[in-house]
Amino acid sequence: MSTGPLAPGSVIGILGGGQLGRMLAMAGAKLGFDIHIFDADPDCPAARVAARSWAAPWSDDGAVEAFAARCDAITYEFENIPVHTVSVAAAASCLRPGARSLELTQDRITEKRFINSVGVATVPFAPVDGLADLPAAIALTGLPALLKTRRFGYDGKGQAWIRTPDDAAGAWETIGEQPAILEGAAGFVRELSVVAARSIDGSVKAWPLAENIHQDGILRQSTAPAPGVDAALQARALEIATALGDGMDHVGVFAVELFDLGGGRLLVNEIAPRVHNTGHWTMDACGCDQFEQHIRAVAGWPLGDPTPHSAAVMTNLIGHDVDDWKALASDPQVRLHLYGKRKARKGRKMGHVNRLAPLRG
Structure with missing residues (x-):
């Protein structure tokens, strides 16, 4: 693995083939790099503008290793790639950013605790592992509060507002009764x-x-x-x-x-x-x-x-x-x-x- 700047003509691999991967691939090509895309979908948007695409499940360690071994550096375009997958890739090539960025941001409780640990403020929050946890969580955050799944939520999915205590059971059902975080309302302008x-x-x-x-x-x-x-x-x-x-x-x-x-x-x-x-x-x-x-x-x-x-x-x-x-x-x-x-x-x-x-x- 090279530790110096990559020369034009080097191969940069991108884990994920959505629109962000597509725009990254186009930017990389402009700078003279060959961009390789790894995604489960062979017809993903990024694959059609890249030098090469690899299609396999995220769980296929052999395919991930083969992809990574062909790349001089690897990155990712979204945060819900399994940490195991990026760890497999990192063992065969240079991964930037590293797996730590994923580990800290894939789980909303871990993320909030990390943010506070470096001296940056967030809204009050509490973990919710079951319906029985909600009364104590509400006492900590106050109402209204937003109940979110701890993992895999995006674009408003996996979220439900709790405005009164009577909303708690319905909100828990709405998010699919999954491990969650309750966040206090921010009162932002x-x-x-x-x-x-x-x-x-x-x-x-x-x-x-x-x-x-x-x-x-x-x-x-x-x-x-x-x-x-x-x-x-x-x-x-x-x-x-x-x-x-x-x-x-x-x-x-x-x-x-x-x-x-x-x-x-x-x-x-x-x-x-x-x-x-x-x-x-x-x-x-x-x-x-x-x-x-x-x-x-x-x-x-x-x-x-x-x-x-x-x-x-x-x-x-x-x-x-x-x-x-x-x-x-x-x-x-x-x-x-x-x-x-x-x-x-x-x-x-x-x-x-x-x-x-x-x-x-």
């Missing part, structure tokens, strides 16, 4: 995120904060740089990202979802140890976007400059929003990005658009 990158030497660079709007638990729109953010708030976000990145010993891009309580106060909602939907605006508004930055970090290259040259509003194309592709492609103000998914369905992210504007002075 808006949702923000900071997308940052950490290099192998520990340096951290971040893009400006984005302001995010969710609908039905799915990100709908990000505006960046977020309006009304002063230098102190941006510095605090970078401080939080640096503490978390250092604590994970992370190499690559990661995102921190934040609750803005007003008055310069931020709470961390969760960490995504990968490129992130709220960083898609960087593809058209920055000289170095999040996908190129991640490839740079994985390859051991110097990090690029995250300074934006434009402001942007990123809007996700969800489900049949994508049917308007012709009109969007005809709009000179729109930068259209489609993910190559074969079928649109409700709640599925099919693409996104970026609308640029001059930066405010």
Whole structure:
């Protein structure tokens, strides 16, 4: 395994073949790397833009080993890959970011405890392993509170609000009676995120904060740089990202979802140890976007400059929003990005658009 910067022509492997893997593959190709994709689906979006794709179950250790042995470095595009799988891959190649980033973020209780351990604040929370645990958890968090599965939840799935004690049994049933976390309500004025990158030497660079709007638990729109953010708030976000990145010993891009309580106060909602939907605006508004930055970090290259040259509003194309592709492609103000998914369905992210504007002075 090479410890120095990877030369163009090296092979970078990506575990996962969804839209994030697709955009990473395109960024890697731009820098001269051969990108190999490993996914259970041979027709996944990333496979169709990569130099080579490997299709096998995540549990097929032999296939994972063969894939990893062909790669000079390996990364992953989503956090729900089994830790065992990445451990098998890491034994055969250089894994960036490491398995620790997954171990700390796959379980919401582990994640919250880690965040607090590095001196960063979250909402109050409590583990819930059964219906009988909810009264004590509610006493700790107060109401309203959000009950979430500890693992595998995304885009609003596996969540239920508890607004009165009488809601507890129904919420527990709604999430499938799985091990859970109860989180107190944040009382935020808006949702923000900071997308940052950490290099192998520990340096951290971040893009400006984005302001995010969710609908039905799915990100709908990000505006960046977020309006009304002063230098102190941006510095605090970078401080939080640096503490978390250092604590994970992370190499690559990661995102921190934040609750803005007003008055310069931020709470961390969760960490995504990968490129992130709220960083898609960087593809058209920055000289170095999040996908190129991640490839740079994985390859051991110097990090690029995250300074934006434009402001942007990123809007996700969800489900049949994508049917308007012709009109969007005809709009000179729109930068259209489609993910190559074969079928649109409700709640599925099919693409996104970026609308640029001059930066405010």
